[in-house]
Amino acid sequence: MDRSAGRARHSGDLIAALSGRNPARNLHTDVLWQMGFAIVSGQYAEGSILPADTELLERFGVSRTVLREALKTLAAKGLIEARARIGTRVLPRNRWNLFDADVLAWFFELGPDVSFLRSLAEVRIGIEIEAAALAAERADKEQVKALVACVENMAGAETPADFARYDLEFHRVVAEASGNPFMASISALVEMALTAAFTISSPVNQPSALAVTVDVHRRIAEAIGQGDPAAARQAMREAIAQGFDRAAGRMEQPAEA
Amino acid sequence: MDRSAGRARHSGDLIAALSGRNPARNLHTDVLWQMGFAIVSGQYAEGSILPADTELLERFGVSRTVLREALKTLAAKGLIEARARIGTRVLPRNRWNLFDADVLAWFFELGPDVSFLRSLAEVRIGIEIEAAALAAERADKEQVKALVACVENMAGAETPADFARYDLEFHRVVAEASGNPFMASISALVEMALTAAFTISSPVNQPSALAVTVDVHRRIAEAIGQGDPAAARQAMREAIAQGFDRAAGRMEQPAEA
DNA sequence: CAGGCCCATAAGTATGACAATAACACGCGG
DNA sequence: CCGCGTGTTATTGTCATACTTATGGGCCTG
The missing domain is CATH 1.20.120.530 (GntR ligand-binding domain-like)
Incomplete structure (x- = not known):
């Protein structure tokens, strides 16, 4: 499988590169950046529920381990919150940790x-x-x-x-x-x-x-x-x-x- | 197994409780808080290498999945960084995201x-x-x-x-x-x-x-x-x-x- | 002595099974 | 007919194990 498949779409790779970040050093980071960008860009609205992991697993073509670690990272940055039986919800913007370097980078990816x-x-x-x-x-x-x-x-x-x-x-x-x-x-x-x-x-x-x-x-x-x-x-x-x-x-x- | 075994030692549970956080809603959160507190309190010095996961697995009595998700969360908050063959290193303080609610809480746990x-x-x-x-x-x-x-x-x-x-x-x-x-x-x-x-x-x-x-x-x-x-x-x-x-x-x- | 090859080690990934949780619908009793 | 407890089921949480990849350091060769 081509690991960089989903990334070519992004326009902000330049800034990511300039700021010394490497969005695709490993699988989980790749998923993390795609999901993070999708959330920050509003593709998944605040308060909405993300697709269940079975669907995301299929979309990204990775193992559950990788997907879950990526989601845990997003949760650590305050972007999402997972609850059993409910699903994984996108938190309101004021819960996002805007002082996080990755979150900031995703904001820049959609053009400052x-x-x-x-x-x-x-x-x-x-x-x-x-x-x-x-x-x-x-x-x-x-x-x-x-x-x-x-x-x-x-x-x-x-x-x-x-x-x-x-x-x-x-x-x-x-x-x-x-x-x-x-x-x-x-x-x-x-x-x-x-x-x-x-x-x-x-x-x-x-x-x-x-x-x-x-x-x-x-x-x-x-x-x-x-x-x-x-x-x-x-x-x-x-x-x-x-x-x-x-x-x-x-x-x-x-x-x- | 008694899930709360390692927590009774902490003195700052009061503040954690007052601020509405729940340090032990699930296993991974429990491990997260123990490790986070251990790092913030200097038990693992900046720049030092954490014990290999086999040792931590034994200490906490949890699965590798849980431990890894806890560590990924710490990494997302800038406290640690994992590198193959080297191990998992505690990052210097200036890389820590002090604006993170959890990190702040750990600071308070050691008595403000x-x-x-x-x-x-x-x-x-x-x-x-x-x-x-x-x-x-x-x-x-x-x-x-x-x-x-x-x-x-x-x-x-x-x-x-x-x-x-x-x-x-x-x-x-x-x-x-x-x-x-x-x-x-x-x-x-x-x-x-x-x-x-x-x-x-x-x-x-x-x-x-x-x-x-x-x-x-x-x-x-x-x-x-x-x-x-x-x-x-x-x-x-x-x-x-x-x-x-x-x-x-x-x-x-x-x-x- | 220099440079590249090999290997041991630790993190990364995959898979499949099972446990815990909680919304929702169902059915019982008032 | 309405409220309330209960079971169903979907979704995340946890576990165990096996395999893959990356890399620092030693070894071997030139």
């Missing part, structure tokens, strides 16, 4: 729209602003040095991929410097947002945009280095808003290749 | 310490402040009415449990009114924080504390009703900080029963 990117930017602002403020109070010299290094690397980045990598690393260090384990936990979210932004529109090839982006990150690093929470908050807010504006603007008036 | 509650309060401040600000811009009349109703209910609550319920409902409505699906996704987190706070110290039986708590929530509702994001931010920050201070203060100088 502006309102989704906006929601992403809004949570990032909330969390990363606090992270920046806390980092300003708690960061040690090593971490400040690492932040400055990230900024330098961003400024000198040759390719959009490199730029995104250093950008992500910068935000990761800020989260770590905040000393709050929850802050670090949203790196999956940041990663997705940056991957999307970088796919849609990277500042690397536009010197003015690059300068602006680097500058605002440098201000974050400086504020943290000087232990100034208010300034760190403000600069972080600008950095995220700016990235969103650029991507959103680019989406509305489709770009050159 | 002040620094954990602080971290919780910090993320809540970040996210819920933004949620309140957005709600001020987007809430409709229905939602504002619901918020006011929650405040009234809080003021008239007879028992700590009732109070916590209305408190949670209030924050849930704010998240919903923000129009941002991610905001609603952290209700698990809020639920835990409130459950903890209510377990440690409820304002219900202290008239002055109750008045203060109700007042700050009323100010949030009013700010949202008047479409004033800045005031909503400020009041929400105070509400969360206040709840944390009360619980933390109570923890340091142990209370009467």
Whole structure:
């Protein structure tokens, strides 16, 4: 049997690949991604009952073991809930764990729209602003040095991929410097947002945009280095808003290749 | 076989029960909770390899199916990763999905310490402040009415449990009114924080504390009703900080029963 | 000494049988 | 005729076993 049969249909493999995920390393992962995408895309509506496992078994051509492990994974992420005699129900959206990297990836597979990117930017602002403020109070010299290094690397980045990598690393260090384990936990979210932004529109090839982006990150690093929470908050807010504006603007008036 | 054999050791069953979770509805959930708690509590260190499944099978006295589904669930929550020939490795903490309700519950099972509650309060401040600000811009009349109703209910609550319920409902409505699906996704987190706070110290039986708590929530509702994001931010920050201070203060100088 | 082949080991997959659960329909009694 | 307990049955949950695949590390060869 051709294991990749069902996947060619998906359009978002690019993003999945860029973000380092491998949707088909084994059978169960393959089923997981197909079902996850089907649910997130609304193919199985919230509150509805999934087909019984006999039907799914036939559809995917896998063993019950594989199917059940895939469904258990979906249950662990809050997408479904199985009950004997009832069937397996798709949970309401507010039960879904949107901070899960896979769930986020499935959202992107159906094409990130502006309102989704906006929601992403809004949570990032909330969390990363606090992270920046806390980092300003708690960061040690090593971490400040690492932040400055990230900024330098961003400024000198040759390719959009490199730029995104250093950008992500910068935000990761800020989260770590905040000393709050929850802050670090949203790196999956940041990663997705940056991957999307970088796919849609990277500042690397536009010197003015690059300068602006680097500058605002440098201000974050400086504020943290000087232990100034208010300034760190403000600069972080600008950095995220700016990235969103650029991507959103680019989406509305489709770009050159 | 006695299914609940391994559970009696846990001390945090109270919180699990209060938060409406049932750690032992079926075998796989039982194994899941034991393993999850063992990992979170550091019994299996980050980066270490779990015992091979043959050993775990023997320890839990369950079938391979059950064990594997439990492990798959842990993997879905980012706690472990299985690789052929290597074994099943405990991932570093920053890969754990701390926004998952189960993972949070396991943290509480080992007794919430002040620094954990602080971290919780910090993320809540970040996210819920933004949620309140957005709600001020987007809430409709229905939602504002619901918020006011929650405040009234809080003021008239007879028992700590009732109070916590209305408190949670209030924050849930704010998240919903923000129009941002991610905001609603952290209700698990809020639920835990409130459950903890209510377990440690409820304002219900202290008239002055109750008045203060109700007042700050009323100010949030009013700010949202008047479409004033800045005031909503400020009041929400105070509400969360206040709840944390009360619980933390109570923890340091142990209370009467 | 370097590089590729082989093997032991642990996870992954398959299969078929049986147990537990709970909605629903049926029939009994009021 | 209506309400209530009970049995039926569909669906998930659990078990046992056998086989397949992936891979790190040692062995063998060049």
